[in-house]
Amino acid sequence: MTSASTNDIEFRSVAKRYGSVTAVSDINFAVPKGAFMALLGPSGCGKTTCLRMIGGFEQPSEGTVYISGEAMNGVAAYRRPVNMVFQQYALFPHLDVEQNVSYGLRQMRPRISGAEISRRAQEALEMVRLGGFGKRRIHEMSGGQQQRVALARAIVNKPKVLLLDEPLAALDKKLRTAMQIELQTLQRDLGITFVLVTHDQEEALSMSDFVCVMNAGRIVQVGPPQDIYDRPASLFVADFVGKTNRIAATVDTGGASVVFADGTRVAAPVATTPSAGAAMVALRPEAISLKRNGAAGTAALSGIVTHRIFLGSSVEYSVDVDGLGDFLVTADRRALGDGDLVEPGDRVGLAFDPNALHVFPA
Known part of the structure; x- marks a missing residue:
């Protein structure tokens, strides 16, 4: 395992239990700075639990989660250098596009000036190719455009890590393919570490630098997409991936x-x-x-x-x-x-x- 200074995320012997149920057990992996990692596996395998422990929505029962070399156990979600794009986007329907994107900036302390908030919101919208859409209402945006609004809101405060919880699941196949390309381009342009949770093998293989395949709360293989597909470590991986x-x-x-x-x-x-x-x-x-x-x-x-x-x-x-x-x-x-x-x-x-x-x- 590489040193913490070269990784944005690191799990060391992490386990998560809910009463008598063990959601994940003995999880060890590291995500290098600026990498795109996909957590891939069937429903109930523990991938979303891992994502939520990175985001601070859950705390490990055992082990330690590190972000940029700092232990995050016990650190609240809002104090972590992380943002999350949810599957359903969680946009505010009563706010326009710019107000949705700038919402997090308006909660920051010490306060940021209104002009700076507007500038950064417009900059984020330009990054996701929605320049000029700031005054649109959310219901006036297509599914793909709403997904980009959610991305702009997540990157506007420049997090070190961006978490993606099956953000393309609600899109049709053609739009999903287009958004996969846009996400890859955005990740390269920003240089931010992305962690994607998905059960879609094609999505994981096509978008990520590394794929972490999980099953029954454990990691079964981690590696570049081509290694995962061409050199599966087990029959489960060969069967599940492709x-x-x-x-x-x-x-x-x-x-x-x-x-x-x-x-x-x-x-x-x-x-x-x-x-x-x-x-x-x-x-x-x-x-x-x-x-x-x-x-x-x-x-x-x-x-x-x-x-x-x-x-x-x-x-x-x-x-x-x-x-x-x-x-x-x-x-x-x-x-x-x-x-x-x-x-x-x-x-x-x-x-x-x-x-x-x-x-x-x-």
Whole structure:
């Protein structure tokens, strides 16, 4: 773990209990200054509890939370150099946009002059591309614009850390994608540490510098998005982050090969040396090549296409593989012509590089 002086946030052996219920246990991680960290996991995994302990809305039952090297246990939320953007934005409907953005500045002591408050509010609105919208009422703003108002309100007093509690959940897919780009741009421009809570894997992978995957109140893997996706530390991570096919298998003595339940034998992936015995193999849908008529290929399997889902830029196939059950296969349409699309009922071959396999103990 890096030293506190290089981190804006640090958790050391943190636990949080509510009576007999343990929400999080033995949490240790650090967020470097100016980084974008995503806390990712299913509902109830403890990610929001961690966010609330950073913000001061909850206090640890054990361990210590540090912000910029200073212990925050017992420090009230309003005394922390942190601001939070809530999922529902929590904007004041009776105030206009500028009044919403400047609300926190007006509560500061010693007081700031009205001219300075207005200047800083306008500056914050410019940062989120809402210059000239200061006198609009909240109900006159679209969902995406309201989200940016909430961001402007959160950054106007220049916090060291900005907390984002699923702020894009209420937006439609196209607007959500646009706001992901805007958040990344804003974070780079401001140089503020962002911590995002989300259960959306695509959102976490596309926006963050680091992803902290949680399950059942514990951290299961922390790392850059590409590491989380390409080198999952456990079957849970492989299953939760993105799509994957699970294959029951056995690793032979010495770990040189993996034998699927149907008897197919493939070389063990070079990156790992799995232990001999029962195993579960994870294989990403995009790592599989689909060939007509059971065409041969490295580690080829054979099956019948049961469903085809056309997604525009790609096509997803569900294939009932002989002796192994359903497989999901994703084909990039850039490598396909319309005549290459396979119909349900066709027999196909599946080929993959054995090094694309992730092997875990059963």
